[in-house]
Amino acid sequence: MSQSSGDTSEQAGATQAASSGGTSASDKRPIMIEADKLCKYYGRFSAVESVSFQIRKGEVVAFLGPNGAGKSTTMKLLTGYLAPSSGVARLCGFDMNTNRLAAAGKLGYLPENGPLYPDMTPMGILKFFARARGLSHKTKDRIDHVIGQCDLSTVVNKPIGKLSRGYRQRTGMALTLLHEPDVLILDEPTAGLDPNQIREVRETIRKLGETKTILLSTHILQEVEQMASRILLVDEGRIKYDGSTAEFAKNNQSLDECFQEMTTARN
Numbered sequence: 001m002s003q004s005s006g007d008t009s010e011q012a013g014a015t016q017a018a019s020s021g022g023t024s025a026s027d028k029r030p031i032m033i034e035a036d037k038l039c040k041y042y043g044r045f046s047a048v049e050s051v052s053f054q055i056r057k058g059e060v061v062a063f064l065g066p067n068g069a070g071k072s073t074t075m076k077l078l079t080g081y082l083a084p085s086s087g088v089a090r091l092c093g094f095d096m097n098t099n100r101l102a103a104a105g106k107l108g109y110l111p112e113n114g115p116l117y118p119d120m121t122p123m124g125i126l127k128f129f130a131r132a133r134g135l136s137h138k139t140k141d142r143i144d145h146v147i148g149q150c151d152l153s154t155v156v157n158k159p160i161g162k163l164s165r166g167y168r169q170r171t172g173m174a175l176t177l178l179h180e181p182d183v184l185i186l187d188e189p190t191a192g193l194d195p196n197q198i199r200e201v202r203e204t205i206r207k208l209g210e211t212k213t214i215l216l217s218t219h220i221l222q223e224v225e226q227m228a229s230r231i232l233l234v235d236e237g238r239i240k241y242d243g244s245t246a247e248f249a250k251n252n253q254s255l256d257e258c259f260q261e262m263t264t265a266r267n
């Protein structure tokens with residue numbers, strides 16, 4: 001386990017990576033997601049402060065932290081949706097500042113609020129995204145596949161604005177998976193869902209984790225043990241823990257107690 005002391009030196013970063021779950025120097029799997037001293041400032045407010053980590057092929061990593069910790073902002077930096085104030089995000093080795101389009105084909109990003117086209121139907125938006133992504137001859141097969149995978153068949157022709165939160169989320173997941181990306185960045189995929197829907201989404205993610213590299217944010221601690229072998233904990237824009245899920249809850253403490261200890265109480 002490594003609990004950062006606020007030291008942002010190269011050495012501290014290296015120590016962190018070496019001791020973290022599944023990312024030791026001897027690990028030869030390719031690095032699929034990399035944050036390299038990422039910073040994001042809004043005026044003088046620092047939303048993300050020198051965040052560094054590497055995620056290797058096949059890892060499923062939970063991105064934990066209280067509300068406002070900087071999870072969504074970090075994910076937007078990693079996906080190229082936001083430009084960093086400084087630092088570099090790399091996806092499959094591509095620098096997101098300079099080579100975003102090359103990385104886009106490999107990336108599936110589920111943003112925090114899902115798809116925002118209320119007048120379109122799931123079928124309409126899937127066709128639109130398939131065209132935009134240049135899937136051409138594969139379009140029908142891929143759309144049929146993700147409709148089945150995300151269990152959308154009963155609602156494909158209803159306007160997204162009239163769908164329940166669960167079906168809107170599934171539509172977002174179908175768009176995320178449409179082009180068969182190797183890397184998934186999922187921002188609170190279970191937020192706002194009922195317990196049955198949460199179980200289904202967890203199962204989908206668990207299956208996806210068998211073949212893909214996944215970074216998923218959540219503040220639901222019970223999800224973590226079931227889905228992720230590694231935890232990145234962020235608080236006030238800084239990484240506070242990077243290590244295995246097993247080591248996170250030490251000394252018979254619960255995940256909840258460890259989370260509380262490592263993060264700042266806020267209203």
Ligand SMILES: Nc1ncnc2c1ncn2[C@@H]1O[C@H](COP(=O)(O)OP(=O)(O)O)[C@@H](O)[C@H]1O
Pocket residue numbers: 042045047065066067068069070071072073074
């Ligand atoms: N566009 C913005 N302008 C100013 N502050 C922002 C903006 N977006 C996010 N923030 C702030 O940055 C911090 C991190 O936000 P966010 O990354 O959304 O947190 P999380 O996803 O962990 O809940 C919060 O304090 C939030 O209010």
Ligand SMILES: [Mg+2]
Pocket residue numbers: 071072073112
């Ligand atoms: Mg968020």
